[in-house]
Amino acid sequence: MTEALFRQNAYLCDARGKVVSHAERGVVLDQALFYPTGGGQPGDRGRLSWDGGTMDVVNTLKSDGDDIALVPADGATLPPIGAEVKQTLDWDLRLRHMRMHTALHLLSVIIPLPVTGGQIGAEKSRLDFAMEDPPEDKQSLEDALNALIARDFEVTERWITDAELEANPGLVKTMSVQPPKGAGHVRLVRIGTADEQVDLQPCGGTHVRRTSEIGSVLLGKVEKKSRLNRRFNIHLASP
Template identity: 70%
Template sequence: MTTPLYREDAYLQETMGQVAQVTEQGVILDRALFYPHGGGQPGDRGRLLWDGGDMAVADTRKGEDGAIVLIPAPGAALPEQGAQVSQHLDWDLRHAHMRMHTALHLLSVVIPLPVSGGSIGAEKSRLDFDMPDAPEDKSAIEAALNALIARDLDVTESWITDAELDANPGLVKTMSVSPPRGSGRIRLVRIGQGTEQVDLQPCGGTHVARTGEIGPIELGKIEKKGARNRRVYIRLA
């Protein structure tokens, strides 16, 4: 199992690690900065450096038994098993994903409907809603979203058991993606504290520390994707 350092500190950009295994798919470290693709959030990119070599990390994926697999760029050299490597995250990409991910949580507050899908990108992201009718005022949604962002609310995490989640099914907003289970506990992401709390939902992704860090958001197209489904796009202004 790879220790997921992004879960301990989403702002950590460089650190050391040891190569636990080199497989046909990629490189597995004992501890990894890199977030693996999942929950609508893309896998991280970056570089590995070691004595006499370097490898561009083109993608990050989940492997077996809790492993995090770093996918090398085509033709890249690979480190040997047991080698000590320096990990360097593509921070601009990660930070954009963090800003977008938190913004999508706030979008689910502004549009309080079940979420049927979603995807995070550095430039454009989206949520799909169980929304039979198109919203009457698109500009009002954008204004409400930016007003939440401007409140500069704390973004924090806590943990509950699988049983506690089962007893509180209303915490789950997503219809298409189940919260990550298997470890016996589930991570909750909270936006705002006390009477200022605006959102609380299970999530395994990376987020900014405060909503003000997201910056202004522009609402993009709202597309009809079926009888009850509408896709709402946002982008960083």
């Protein structure tokens, strides 16, 4: 099982690792700095380096069991099994994903409707809502979202048991993707504090520490995807 360093510290940019195997999907290390594609968040990119070589990581995917596979660029030389490597994250990309991910959680607060889908991207991210009628005032939604961001709420995590989640089904906002269960515990991401809680929902992705790190966002096109489904796109207003 690959140790998920990104869950211990989402701001970690480099780390050591040891090559465990060459899996079908990529190189598996004993511990991974890179977040694997999942929950609407893309896999991380970066580089591995070792004595005698380097390998560009163009994507990160889940592999067998709880292993994490680092996908090499086409034609890349793989580090030998057993080699000690340095992992270097494409931090700019990761940070944009973190800012976007936290912003989407806040978007689900100002639009308190069931979420039917979502996707995080560096340039554009989206949430789909079970919404029959178009919003009356898109600008007011953008203003409300940026007002929440500017309040500089703390973003924290805690873990609950599968049984606790089953006893509190209202924590799950997404209709299309259910939080991973079966390991006995589920990670919750909280925006705000226990006394002033803005959002609390199961999530395995990476987030910024405070909402002010998101910066201002722009609410883009609102698309009608079906009679009962509308897609809201957001963009980061600053790099």
